Amino acid sequence: MTHINPQTMGQQFGRRSWAEPWKIKMVERLRMTTREERERALGEAGFNTFLLKSDDVYIDLLTDSGTGAMSDQQWAGMMLGDEAYAGSRNFYHLETAIQGYYGYKHIVPTHQGRGAEHLISQVAIKKGQYVPGNMYFTTTRLHQELAGGIFVDVIIDEAHDPENLNPFKGNIDLGKLETLIRREGAGKIAYVSLAGTVNMAGGQPVSMANVKDLRALCDKHGIKLYLDATRMVENAFFIQEREAGYANQPIAAILKEFCGHTDGAWMSAKKDNLVNIGGWLAVNERVLFEELRNLVVVYEGLHTYGGLAGRDMEAMAIGIAESVEDAHIRSRIGQVRYLGELLTDWGIPIVQPVGGHAIFLNAKAFYSHLKQIEFPAQTLAAELYLDSGIRSMERGIASAGRDAKTGDHYYPKLELTRLTIPRRVYTQAHMDVVAESVKAIFDARAATRGLKMIYEPKYLRFFQARFERLSAK
Numbered sequence: 001m002t003h004i005n006p007q008t009m010g011q012q013f014g015r016r017s018w019a020e021p022w023k024i025k026m027v028e029r030l031r032m033t034t035r036e037e038r039e040r041a042l043g044e045a046g047f048n049t050f051l052l053k054s055d056d057v058y059i060d061l062l063t064d065s066g067t068g069a070m071s072d073q074q075w076a077g078m079m080l081g082d083e084a085y086a087g088s089r090n091f092y093h094l095e096t097a098i099q100g101y102y103g104y105k106h107i108v109p110t111h112q113g114r115g116a117e118h119l120i121s122q123v124a125i126k127k128g129q130y131v132p133g134n135m136y137f138t139t140t141r142l143h144q145e146l147a148g149g150i151f152v153d154v155i156i157d158e159a160h161d162p163e164n165l166n167p168f169k170g171n172i173d174l175g176k177l178e179t180l181i182r183r184e185g186a187g188k189i190a191y192v193s194l195a196g197t198v199n200m201a202g203g204q205p206v207s208m209a210n211v212k213d214l215r216a217l218c219d220k221h222g223i224k225l226y227l228d229a230t231r232m233v234e235n236a237f238f239i240q241e242r243e244a245g246y247a248n249q250p251i252a253a254i255l256k257e258f259c260g261h262t263d264g265a266w267m268s269a270k271k272d273n274l275v276n277i278g279g280w281l282a283v284n285e286r287v288l289f290e291e292l293r294n295l296v297v298v299y300e301g302l303h304t305y306g307g308l309a310g311r312d313m314e315a316m317a318i319g320i321a322e323s324v325e326d327a328h329i330r331s332r333i334g335q336v337r338y339l340g341e342l343l344t345d346w347g348i349p350i351v352q353p354v355g356g357h358a359i360f361l362n363a364k365a366f367y368s369h370l371k372q373i374e375f376p377a378q379t380l381a382a383e384l385y386l387d388s389g390i391r392s393m394e395r396g397i398a399s400a401g402r403d404a405k406t407g408d409h410y411y412p413k414l415e416l417t418r419l420t421i422p423r424r425v426y427t428q429a430h431m432d433v434v435a436e437s438v439k440a441i442f443d444a445r446a447a448t449r450g451l452k453m454i455y456e457p458k459y460l461r462f463f464q465a466r467f468e469r470l471s472a473k
């Protein structure tokens with residue numbers, strides 16, 4: 001199949017102009033604050049950006065999760081909600097969309113990604129089994145551990161190096177995986193947990209070659225391969241861009257081919273699928289599906305709504321179709337890249353290559369005078385907020401939590417602050433404001449002091465932890 005690359009008018013004629021493939025129909029006012037107001041708000045929030053009120057935020061780059069703008073088509077779909085308790089017609093639309101675009105056979109809707117992670121972990125992990133994966137994600141690993149599993153990171157080493165330019169830094173190291181299988185035996189492996197793209201590594205993609213090799217290895221040992229498909233459409237873009245043989249394949253075809261190498265997937269639809277709430281789980285195996293479908297009624301809701309309103313499922317079905325349009329994904333990742341290139345030109349240390357959903361500032365290099373236990377990434381998020389009201393997210397030692405066995409902090413190699421770009425929400429001018437603010441705090445970095453944690457919750461501590469500024473030495 002020859003793929004016709006629909007480009008913007010400027011690009012069709014080889015010009016450098018670039019633009020989003022949509023126009024804005026409705027706007028939401030942004031609130032601007034003074035430095036004094038931000039000092040107060042951040043103090044009340046214990047220097048944790050998760051604890052800020054969104055009314056005190058100017059440009060919100062905390063997350064791309066559920067923060068995207070829906071299209072006019074999706075809003076029209078909201079009016080078609082069939083709110084029947086059982087058998088809502090919107091569920092069948094959603095089922096058809098997932099089967100059509102992702103290619104899996106059986107679908108279970110959930111309220112969001114972690115609802116799906118909970119179900120698959122409970123059903124597919126036996127106590128004491130290992131769950132190898134391409135770098136941990138907070139909620140994914142927690143659900144695997146709560147089900148009695150032991151997460152093992154088998155991502156390639158390059159993923160832990162912010163400067164390494166490997167084009168597929170999300171790949172699994174098959175040697176590491178095989179060593180684990182040989183050491184423990186295939187029966188001790190619950191399944192391989194593959195994420196495309198890898199959030200904590202900087203939104204880095206997995207190659208088609210890697211998933212094919214992984215499939216062969218899993219088949220050899222009779223191990224299942226499940227995919228975290230949360231940002232798999234973005235992953236498909238990188239395959240189209242970087243992997244030989246895919247330049248003329250549409251995103252939709254690449255997505256389906258990739259998923260076809262896996263046995264099932266869980267999804268936070270709040271990202272790629274362009275909705276504010278929702279998730280799903282999809283598997284090919286009938287017996288497993290029946291177990292999952294039984295469990296969903298315990299934790300989420302009936303198997304044809306899984307904690308969602310009918311209108312949410314309709315918006316998701318439409319969002320899935322929009323998400324795989326080449327023009328959409330090119331502009332989405334193009335905007336992330338625009339910000340990344342500005343920062344790179346100004347010498348600011350960020351994870352390279354720029355990934356799909358965010359710019360990750362390398363806080364270790366940014367604040368090289370701070371020890372990791374002084375929370376450099378949390379400090380950076382706090383300073384950025386104080387400078388301009390821009391909200392970002394810590395992805396370092398606070399997010400990594402503690403080793404469940406020893407109780408010690410994990411000291412992740414990557415100590416990052418994430419500037420996450422919501423889909424279809426901010427303009428290029430907003431990106432300029434963000435870049436200038438990062439530059440301002442970078443220029444003032446030498447005088448910046450770190451933080452200490454003064455309150456630490458047991459689960460996913462970074463969401464609710466509180467910090468204090470360290471006093472001057």
Ligand code: P61
Pocket residue numbers: 062063064065112113114115137138139140195199228230231267268269270278279393
């Ligand atoms: C995010 F600070 N991500 O990136 P749910 N898999 C993957 C995700 O990125 C993901 C989920 C599963 C969020 C929200 C969030 O530590 C945090 O729909 C690759 O959020 O339940 C979510 O999907 C879970 C932010 C989650 C965090 C956990 O911003």
